[in-house]
Amino acid sequence: xxxxxxxxxxxxSFPGVKANDDINLKIKEGTIHAVVGENGAGKSTLMKILYxxxxxxxxxxxxxxxxxxxxxxxxxxxxxxxxxHQHFMLADNLSVLESIILGMDKASLKVxxxxxxxxxxxxxxxxxxxxxxxxxxxDELGVGEKQRVEIIKVLFRGAKIxxxxxxxxxxxxxxxxxxxNNLKNLKDSGVTIIFISHKxxxxxxxADEISVMRGGKHIDTVDANTVSKTDLAExxxxxxxxxxxxxxxNSIDEKSLIINNLTAEExxxxxxxxxxxxSINQGEVVGIAGVEGNGQRELAxxxxxxxxxxxxxxxxxxxxxxxxxxxxxxxxxxxFIPEDRQSQGLLMDVSLSENVILGKQSSKKYKTKYHNxxxxxxxxxxxxxxxNFDVRTPGNETLALALSGxxxxxxxxxxxxxxxxxxxxxxxxxRGIDIGAQSLIWNKLRDARDNGLGVLLIxxxxxxxxxxxxxxxxxxxxxxxKELDPEEASPELLGSYMTGxxx
Amino acid sequence: xxxxxxxxxxxxxxxxxxxxxxLSTVMLYLIGEDPIETFKxxxxxxxxxxxxxxxxxxxxxLYISAVAVAVGFxxxxxxxxxxxxxxxxxxxxxALGAAVALPSIVHxxxxxxxxxxxxxxxxxxxxYLKVKKGVHEVIxxxxxxxxxxxxxxxxxxxxxxxxVELSTTAPQTDLLPETARIPSLNGVLGIxxxxxxxxxxxxxxxxxxxxxxxxxxxxxxxDLRATGSSPIAAKFSGANPGRxxxxxxxxxxxxxxxxxxxxxxxxxFKYTTDFPSGLGFAGITVALLGRNHPIGxxxxxxxxxxxxxxxxxxDLYDVPKEIEKIMQAVIxxxxxxxxxxxxxxxxxxxxxxxxxxxxxG
Numbered sequence: 001x002x003x004x005x006x007x008x009x010x011x012x013s014f015p016g017v018k019a020n021d022d023i024n025l026k027i028k029e030g031t032i033h034a035v036v037g038e039n040g041a042g043k044s045t046l047m048k049i050l051y052x053x054x055x056x057x058x059x060x061x062x063x064x065x066x067x068x069x070x071x072x073x074x075x076x077x078x079x080x081x082x083x084x085h086q087h088f089m090l091a092d093n094l095s096v097l098e099s100i101i102l103g104m105d106k107a108s109l110k111v112x113x114x115x116x117x118x119x120x121x122x123x124x125x126x127x128x129x130x131x132x133x134x135x136x137x138x139d140e141l142g143v144g145e146k147q148r149v150e151i152i153k154v155l156f157r158g159a160k161i162x163x164x165x166x167x168x169x170x171x172x173x174x175x176x177x178x179x180x181n182n183l184k185n186l187k188d189s190g191v192t193i194i195f196i197s198h199k200x201x202x203x204x205x206x207a208d209e210i211s212v213m214r215g216g217k218h219i220d221t222v223d224a225n226t227v228s229k230t231d232l233a234e235x236x237x238x239x240x241x242x243x244x245x246x247x248x249x250n251s252i253d254e255k256s257l258i259i260n261n262l263t264a265e266e267x268x269x270x271x272x273x274x275x276x277x278x279s280i281n282q283g284e285v286v287g288i289a290g291v292e293g294n295g296q297r298e299l300a301x302x303x304x305x306x307x308x309x310x311x312x313x314x315x316x317x318x319x320x321x322x323x324x325x326x327x328x329x330x331x332x333x334x335x336f337i338p339e340d341r342q343s344q345g346l347l348m349d350v351s352l353s354e355n356v357i358l359g360k361q362s363s364k365k366y367k368t369k370y371h372n373x374x375x376x377x378x379x380x381x382x383x384x385x386x387x388n389f390d391v392r393t394p395g396n397e398t399l400a401l402a403l404s405g406x407x408x409x410x411x412x413x414x415x416x417x418x419x420x421x422x423x424x425x426x427x428x429x430x431r432g433i434d435i436g437a438q439s440l441i442w443n444k445l446r447d448a449r450d451n452g453l454g455v456l457l458i459x460x461x462x463x464x465x466x467x468x469x470x471x472x473x474x475x476x477x478x479x480x481x482k483e484l485d486p487e488e489a490s491p492e493l494l495g496s497y498m499t500g501x502x503x
Numbered sequence: 504x505x506x507x508x509x510x511x512x513x514x515x516x517x518x519x520x521x522x523x524x525x526l527s528t529v530m531l532y533l534i535g536e537d538p539i540e541t542f543k544x545x546x547x548x549x550x551x552x553x554x555x556x557x558x559x560x561x562x563x564x565l566y567i568s569a570v571a572v573a574v575g576f577x578x579x580x581x582x583x584x585x586x587x588x589x590x591x592x593x594x595x596x597x598a599l600g601a602a603v604a605l606p607s608i609v610h611x612x613x614x615x616x617x618x619x620x621x622x623x624x625x626x627x628x629x630x631y632l633k634v635k636k637g638v639h640e641v642i643x644x645x646x647x648x649x650x651x652x653x654x655x656x657x658x659x660x661x662x663x664x665x666x667v668e669l670s671t672t673a674p675q676t677d678l679l680p681e682t683a684r685i686p687s688l689n690g691v692l693g694i695x696x697x698x699x700x701x702x703x704x705x706x707x708x709x710x711x712x713x714x715x716x717x718x719x720x721x722x723x724x725x726d727l728r729a730t731g732s733s734p735i736a737a738k739f740s741g742a743n744p745g746r747x748x749x750x751x752x753x754x755x756x757x758x759x760x761x762x763x764x765x766x767x768x769x770x771x772f773k774y775t776t777d778f779p780s781g782l783g784f785a786g787i788t789v790a791l792l793g794r795n796h797p798i799g800x801x802x803x804x805x806x807x808x809x810x811x812x813x814x815x816x817x818d819l820y821d822v823p824k825e826i827e828k829i830m831q832a833v834i835x836x837x838x839x840x841x842x843x844x845x846x847x848x849x850x851x852x853x854x855x856x857x858x859x860x861x862x863x864g
Binding site: 304306325326327328329330336338343344345346347348349350354357358359361362366367371372373392393394398399401402403404407 | 720721722723724725726728729732733735736737738739740741742743850853854856857858859860
């Protein structure tokens with residue numbers, strides 16, 4: 001069998017980190033080859049090198065036995081390598097056809113031969129059984145379809161080797177099945193697929209061979225048919241996969257939050273969410289499951305007070321907070337872990353010692369009666385957060401941007417919990433972080449709940465939702481369509497409510 | 504580690520100055536002048552008592568203008584309108600100050616208060632437009648500069664100045680009475696033989712302290728800096744971006760109102776068509792030079808004033824004094840580049856240390 005890719009002795013260093021350390025990797029033509037590893041294991045760096053986005057410090061790359069030297073993705077594409085990024089690179093206001101041919105031709109004043117391109121695209125979609133309407137606009141498409149556009153786009157450019165970076169991160173289980181069917185079709189037609197993931201179940205299902213990376217090193221390449229999940233997990237992290245802690249009923253019949261008939265409109269008049277009703281007891285975690293973009297983000301932001309509400313009531317403890325500013329809501333005991341720690345939860349170019357103040361800069365906690373900030377207090381408290389939440393940092397004077405994602409997240413979670421709230425909104429609290437940080441955050445959230453904290457948990461990680469929540473609501477197109485007991489919920493069941501298959 | 508960090512930050516301007524002098528040397532050499540000799544002439548002239556007084560006097564409004572710009576910068580707002588803000592403030596306070604008779608302290612306070620208020624309100628327009636109508640502050644403050652200049656010219660010529668038939672006197676407000684003038688410091692310092700050192704230099708020091716306190720010590724300042732660092736994180740933390748924008752523009756404008764106070768109460772005593780202009784734009788340069796730091800900007804203002812003053816001697820030695828403008832620009836560029844280099848160095852160093860901790864732990 002021919003080797004599609006043959007990497008030998010690839011090394012790449014960044015300041016302070018050896019991202020890839022002497023990597024040898026052989027990928028056979030016409031197979032699905034998974035690359036697994038925790039965040040920071042060096043998967044992305046390796047793929048960026050393979051796709052010409054980064055240059056290796058040492059080592060050689062052979063594509064179909066030809067030694068290559070890429071200086072940009074353009075070179076990689078010309079050798080038949082295509083990459084589908086985790087975050088789609090599509091413009092909403094283009095049609096499928098336009099998105100696929102975008103950037104193909106040199107800019108000229110010639111009229112585009114759209115019918116010719118349409119034919120060519122239809123040929124490809126038929127060949128690989130991946131139906132697409134070339135006239136649809138991108139913003140009309142679902143996540144799965146957008147991903148299909150990205151894949152077709154790459155195939156249209158003649159890719160023989162397809163790199164998929166965490167392709168299932170944005171999909172619900174049903175869409176994952178569809179993607180896997182597509183990938184099998186592609187494989188049968190001779191396309192080589194590199195599948196980057198850290199979800200072991202998926203990898204075992206789809207891949208022929210699995211390469212495990214850890215700490216920038218290539219640990220091993222194994223046959224997917226013979227390896228067990230436990231073995232993979234051990235190779236990946238050196239210990240068993242943690243699962244969210246088991247829960248015991250703990251809720252007290254004192255309300256932490258009551259939402260009555262809450263409705264909000266988007267700027268274009270569409271309802272962001274409508275007639276939302278639920279409550280959270282003290283000592284209870286209420287989870288919200290939903291495909292991204294179904295109103296859960298807006299709901300969380302409405303409770304925080306940064307998204308305008310049209311009608312309904314938000315009651316925090318015993319206070320109706322509709323008319324209160326975000327600042328006052330925080331003063332009344334609301335804490336918020338935002339979904340994007342870097343742009344929403346931290347000041348990246350500021351020290352941890354000052355970052356601990358964020359959210360409480362106008363509260364008595366950090367403000368004297370002369371409106372001065374208590375920086376000494378902040379320094380002490382930042383150390384408390386660092387200590388209690390195991391934030392790995394040289395000290396509290398370190399800038400937030402210097403920390404790894406997991407440590408940044410631990411700091412944000414720690415700050416919000418150490419503020420001793422009465423309600424915590426946790427939006428994607430463990431997204432994109434390593435397993436160690438994840439299990440610490442899970443434990444801390446459970447401890448806080450056991451101590452009587454009400455938590456609203458919004459997560460795309462369905463295992464996390466099932467493992468942490470006392471009750472789960474499914475949100476679909478801005479409405480709660482189902483309440484589930486996590487004991488009875490499976491990712492598949494949640495997925496079918498989340499996509500509107502079941503109501 | 505903290506100390507070495509501070510030390511590296513201090514190295515940046517020193518390094519920048521060396522580079523700037525190096526480049527200026529090359530330039531002087533290329534136009535056929537003796538660089539060493541030129542610098543020596545400039546230095547000798549700049550260090551005379553007369554020159555030092557003149558340099559300090561120039562520095563005062565320049566510094567205050569830089570502070571006004573820096574307040575906006577700290578929040579990510581680019582207030583280019585300091586120019587018209589201070590001119591409007593100076594005009595109205597000059598006109599009012601000349602029209603009333605009050606005890607000295609009250610009189611001076613009133614003039615300063617009117618200047619601050621006028622400039623702050625004028626700046627608030629740009630804040631309001633940004634918050635309510637989404638107009639970028641760069642566009643609105645540039646336009647407000649034109650409008651403000653026009654309004655001032657009209658007010659000066661038609662309202663505050665009585666035109667006498669056949670007279671060639673340029674439009675000007677009436678002279679401020681003695682009670683409205685801030686005395687010089689020469690008596691206090693025992694330098695009666697030198698030109699007047701304006702008393703408002705004390706005001707500039709006070710402005711620097713006030714600026715430092717607001718931006719670095721108060722919760723309002725924390726909101727400003729947080730918004731400058733990450734607008735969304737600041738908003739999620741409870742800062743109200745609309746209110747902050749208008750407030751920051753008003754504080755910036757308020758400081759701008761003080762820019763004209765040194766010339767007005769120190770030596771012009773009236774607003775005329777040749778009242779010092781351009782200080783608002785020069786303030787941007789000084790803010791860049793001093794990296795919005797209260798002490799850095801003081802050095803920046805003094806350095807630029809020194810160059811301007813000492814360049815005056817060059818004509819006598821047949822050295823084109825335009826060289827001074829080039830030196831100014833080269834210094835600013837060098838400083839900007841040097842700080843960027845240092846910033847990256849510090850960031851990388853921190854990332855390295857942080858990842859070491861992770862690896863060890």
